[in-house]
Amino acid sequence: MAYWRDVLICTVGTSLKNNLARLDQDRLAEYLRNFNAKGLALWLLEKDPEDRLCGAEVNSIVSVIKKGHLKATRKLILLVSDTEDGGFLGKTLGQYFDHTANPNRFQEVEVHTLTGLTDSDPQRFRTEGLRNLVKAVASASRRESSEKIVINATGGYKAQISFAGMIGQALEIPVCYLFERFSEVIELPPQPISLDLSFWLENIETFYLLALDEAEENPVARDPRFESLVESMPIRMLHTSLFNRVDLGCFHTPLYSPA
Numbered sequence: 055m056a057y058w059r060d061v062l063i064c065t066v067g068t069s070l071k072n073n074l075a076r077l078d079q080d081r082l083a084e085y086l087r088n089f090n091a092k093g094l095a096l097w098l099l100e101k102d103p104e105d106r107l108c109g110a111e112v113n114s115i116v117s118v119i120k121k122g123h124l125k126a127t128r129k130l131i132l133l134v135s136d137t138e139d140g141g142f143l144g145k146t147l148g149q150y151f152d153h154t155a156n157p158n159r160f161q162e163v164e165v166h167t168l169t170g171l172t173d174s175d176p177q178r179f180r181t182e183g184l185r186n187l188v189k190a191v192a193s194a195s196r197r198e199s200s201e202k203i204v205i206n207a208t209g210g211y212k213a214q215i216s217f218a219g220m221i222g223q224a225l226e227i228p229v230c231y232l233f234e235r236f237s238e239v240i241e242l243p244p245q246p247i248s249l250d251l252s253f254w255l256e257n258i259e260t261f262y263l264l265a266l267d268e269a270e271e272n273p274v275a276r277d278p279r280f281e282s283l284v285e286s287m288p289i290r291m292l293h294t295s296l297f298n299r300v301d302l303g304c305f306h307t308p309l310y311s312p313a
Contacts, residue, residue, distance in 0.1 A: 057201040057202065058125045058126075058202070059123070059124055059125055059201070059202055059203060059204050059228070060124055060125055060126040060127065060128035060129065060202060061128060061129045061130075061131065061194070061198045061202045061203045061204070062115065062118060062124060062127075062129070062130050062131070062160075062203070062204050062205075062206055063131045063133065063191060063194055063203060063204070063205045063206065063218075064111060064114075064115060064130065064131065064132055064133065064205075064206040064208075064209065065133050065187075065206070065207055065208070065209050065210040065214050065215060065218050066111055066132050066133060066134045066135070066140065066143060066144055066147060066209045066210055067110065067111070067135075067143075067209035067210040067211070067214075068139050068140070068143060069109040069110040069111065069209060070108065070109030070110075070111065070112070070143055070146070070147075071086060071109075071139055071142075071143060073106070073107050073108075073109055074086060074094075074107065077107075081093075081097070082094075082097065085097065089138070089142045091142060091145040091146040091148075091149055092149055094146045095146050095147075095149035095150040095153065096153075098112065098146075098150050099150065099153060099155055099156060103116040103158065104116060104117075104237075109209075110208050110209050110232060110234075111143075111147055111206075111208065111209045112147070112150070113208075113232060114206050114208040114209070114230065114231075114232035114239050115130070115151070115158070115206060116158050117230075117232060117238045117239040118204060118206055118230050118239055119158055120238070121238060121239060123204050123228065123230055123239070123241065124204055127158065127159065127160045127161065128160065128161050128162065129160060129161065129162045129163070129164070129198070130148075130151050130160040130162070130163045130164070131164045131166065131190075131194055132144050132147055132148060132163070132164065132165045132166065133166050133168055133187065133190055133191075133210075133214075133218075134165060134166070134167050134168065135167075135168060135171045135172060135183075135210065135211070135214075136167055136168060136169050136170055136171045136172045136183065137172050137173075137174075140167065140171075141167060144165040144167070145165060147165075148163045148164075148165045151163050166190055168183055168186045168187050168190060168214075169182065169183070169186050170182025170183035170185075170186055171183030171184070171186065171187065171211070171214065173211070179211075179213075180281075181281055183214075184213060184214070184217055187214060187217050187218065187221075188217065188221055191205070191218065191221045191222070191225070192221070192225075195225055195227065200225045200226060200227050203227050204227065204228050204229075204230060205218055205219070205221075205222040205227050205228070205229045205230065206230050206231075206232075206239070207219045207222070207229050207230070207231055208230070208231055208232045208239070215231075219231070219242060223242070228241050229241065229242045230242070260273050
């Protein structure tokens with residue numbers, strides 16, 4: 055059955071900045087130095103969107119539209135890294151695809167920063183950043199319906215691209231990718247990927263305790279698969295008799311509460 059897909063989720067990397075940083079143009083250098091998103095977006099509007107200088111994100115999004123993977127351009131959701139460059143390029147692409155002069159304009163554009171998705175802290179990237187990527191895609195799927203969405207997993211860190219593609223396959227959302235030497239995106243073929251319900255069923259009591267903030271131990275020590283689902287953080291508590299401040303470990307709610 056063909057669905058009316060009009061929402062595009064796109065992972066965002068730094069290919070645009072990397073391309074332009076190699077050019078010897080004073081105007082571009084000033085835009086990049088001052089993080090001038092509006093100026094850079096207007097510069098992009100002067101270019102052919104299929105020009106490789108425009109970066110993998112622009113090239114692939116335009117190809118997704120041109121190839122008919124979207125029936126309409128209602129909403130674009132840009133997922134950017136938790137870095138200064140990520141925020142700048144997300145804002146630039148947001149203004150570019152929201153501009154009335156852009157023939158590939160989307161009616162609505164959202165830019166979401168994936169907290170923890172930064173190469174300056176490998177542990178946060180692994181346990182927080184990738185988890186927030188999963189949450190962002192799952193949240194969009196619940197709001198918009200997976201039958202309305204296409205994922206463009208071309209830009210960003212390799213792990214980010216891989217996770218976005220895997221989530222799309224698990225949720226039965228079409229995933230498009232623009233290989234470096236290709237002139238157009240391809241839709242990745244369906245893979246035998248599904249959510250592991252047995253893991254949730256085997257640990258249902260633990261998930262209920264986590265949801266109620268009543269877990270007495272960190273389940274990661276028992277099973278490393280919990281690491282991407284559970285967030286550990288210190289909580290300051292005031293002892294009522296001794297008025298001493300102590301640190302207690304608390305384990306937060308999982309991605310999905312069991313039904």
